Amino acid sequence: MKILGYKRINGTYGIRNHLAIIPSSICASDTAVKISNLVSNSIALPHQHGCCQVGEDYKQTFKTLVGLGSNPNVGAVLVVGLGCEGIKPEILAEEIRKENKRVEMIKIQECGGTLGAVKEGARLASEMARELSKQQKVEFDISNLILALECGGSDSTSGMASNPAVGAASDLLINHGGTSILSETTELIGAEHILAKRCINENVAKKLIDIVNRTERRALNMGEDLRGSQPTPGNIEGGLSTIEEKSLGCIYKAGNAPVQEILEYGEQVPTKVKGLYVMDTPGEDIDSITGMIAGGAQIVVFTTGRGTPTGSPIAPVIKVTGNPLTYKKMIDNIDVNAGKIIDEGVTVNQVGEEIFNEIVEVANGKSTKAESMGHNEFGIFRIGYTF
Amino acid sequence: MKNNSVIANSKDNVATVCTVIKKGEKIYSEINNKKFELKAVEEIPDFHKIALKDIKQGENVIKYGESIGLATKNIKAGEYVHVHNIESNRGRGDKIVK
Structure with a gap:
């Protein structure tokens, strides 16, 4: 294509x-x-x-x-x-x-x-x-596209509707020879054993488990309950009770493709081998998106149950909600309503196709709602102290 | 009746309701082509969870066919399931004895 x-x-x-x-x-x-x-x-x-x-x-x-x-x-x-x-x-x-x-x-x-x-x-x-x-635009094959997958302000509808639909869209892009990046290591805690089975070999599976353990250890070493921040208060109000529940819903964004490799934060996505990658980023959306864009992603699909305005200065961000009420309340921020899966009986694959078509249109130049609103949220993930 | 809740996996002991379910109202769902209905014994907020069967304190709460945490008290079928009666098993630095 x-x-x-x-x-x-x-x-x-x-x-x-x-x-x-x-x-x-x-x-x-x-x-x-x-x-x-x-x-x-x-x-x-x-x-x-x-x-x-x-x-x-x-x-x-x-x-x-x-x-x-x-x-x-x-x-x-x-x-x-x-x-x-x-x-x-x-x-x-x-x-x-x-x-x-x-x-x-x-x-x-x-x-x-x-x-x-x-x-x-x-x-x-x-x-x-x-x-x-x-500079004039030229035609190029969609296999050159790198899609960043993100979710933020999740609620229970994210795992039921928007994330599975985005997973279907990601699979479509990968079937066209493209690349997707799953991110947010915090939101793999409790679901890593499922994703590990989808890694192309044991070495990649081990790396996946390692980044999840490393992230969990940060909370353990602080002697804190991760629930002080994950799930967030908004996630909890939206029906998510534990990080495990949030994570199990999150990984639907990655569809069914095999995991090719685990990337460090901001690491360049290899262009030789296409398909699904996992990048070690935090659960905080803005820092996570920055890592994937630094890795070469040209476009972002962002699912949200509670609703967020997030955009990016460098890549268009397509917003998808699985919550039909949020779509109505934040229609100026949300591009795709996956809530139809819940209240209109539309299938996950149908909405997946709609999201894929939106990716193509936005790649071709259509503005996302975040672009229209001038949203340029930006942050870099720090892993040390300032001296 | 039209389904008003989702059971993600046949192993699950909780369902997610798609609308507010008042005390005494029934949830309707379907899993593997089998109909399921159950009376809510208390109000369940929209998109929150209801217990499909009795869950004993310390037992796994199952959604998507996987553990999402442990019951912190005995939960009866039809009761509201959330942070007041289940807790996470992961990232619990607060449980580490120093």
């Missing part, structure tokens, strides 16, 4: 053509936003990290920023640094440039402060945005 998008020199295809303005640290975040406010068709990725981080935590933040700049939906990048932060802006720019896209870099301390940086940054950004606007 052919869809339309932007061909990148590294062989990938984007379904959006963003100019990303990426601060290398918290100290440059506000300046990046100021520049973006001046330049049409640019998006800033303000974040609170990039300095006073060490070890694996530092590496994960760096890898995530590189992955976001490298995402196929990003056509060009302006890196904005303060000049003295832990993540050196010139090194971040150099890493992203390896993907053969235009990357410019400025440092606030060398541009004469805010006013100088905004002037220089806006000049570069507007020039890059005009350049990107000339």
Whole structure:
């Protein structure tokens, strides 16, 4: 099946053509936003990290920023640094440039402060945005699409309707040669034994069990009951009693495909072997989505029972609810009503096809409701302290 | 009667109701082409769970054919099942003896 998008020199295809303005640290975040406010068709990725981080935590933040700049939906990048932060802006720019896209870099301390940086940054950004606007879409095979699977604000309808329907859509994409990523390791706790049986070999199954144990151990080591946060208060109000119940409903998003490999947070999804991957991300939606987009996902399908407005600065987010009441209450945020499975007797496969068709339309350029509303939620998963 | 609840798996000892079920009202469901009905002994909020059979304290609560936790008290068929009478077995750092 052919869809339309932007061909990148590294062989990938984007379904959006963003100019990303990426601060290398918290100290440059506000300046990046100021520049973006001046330049049409640019998006800033303000974040609170990039300095006073060490070890694996530092590496994960760096890898995530590189992955976001490298995402196929990003056509060009302006890196904005303060000049003295832990993540050196010139090194971040150099890493992203390896993907053969235009990357410019400025440092606030060398541009004469805010006013100088905004002037220089806006000049570069507007020039890059005009350049990107000339790029025409081309046809490409849907097998190049990487779909991020996410659920948030779940309730009991998620496991009954929206997640199984998204699983059917994911299976359809994989049957067309594409790739899906299941995420949110916290929400595999209690369901990992089922997913482990679907791993292509024992090594992958062991890795899956390992990431779940590692996540559970974080709660155990803190001496806390995970129920302080998972299920969330909203999940509980929505009828989910335990993390096991939530997890068993969550994994329906992954359909029936075999699990090819387990990926670290923000790790690049291999393009040679298509199919279903699992990425080790937290249950917090925004950080989880960021990890998958840093891994190369161009599009997100997000199920919600309670209803959430979540979007992303880089990838369109298609919202699906299994709760017919939530669809009515939050119709300006929700793209697909899988609640029909519950109150109209429509089958899971029928809604799965509807979601797959929505993926194709959105890939071809249709705006999601989150895009229409300008939702750009963004966060990076930290695994260490700030010093 | 039209089904107003879902039994996800034939091994399950709870069902999810699709609408508010008032005390004394019946739930109707179907699993493996067999009809099932049961009177609710208390109100069940929409999309929450009802016990399909008696579940003893310490027994597994089963949904999707899998354990979703343990009963913390004896639960009678038709009773509301939620955080007041079941608890998670996982991520329980609070149960670790230091």
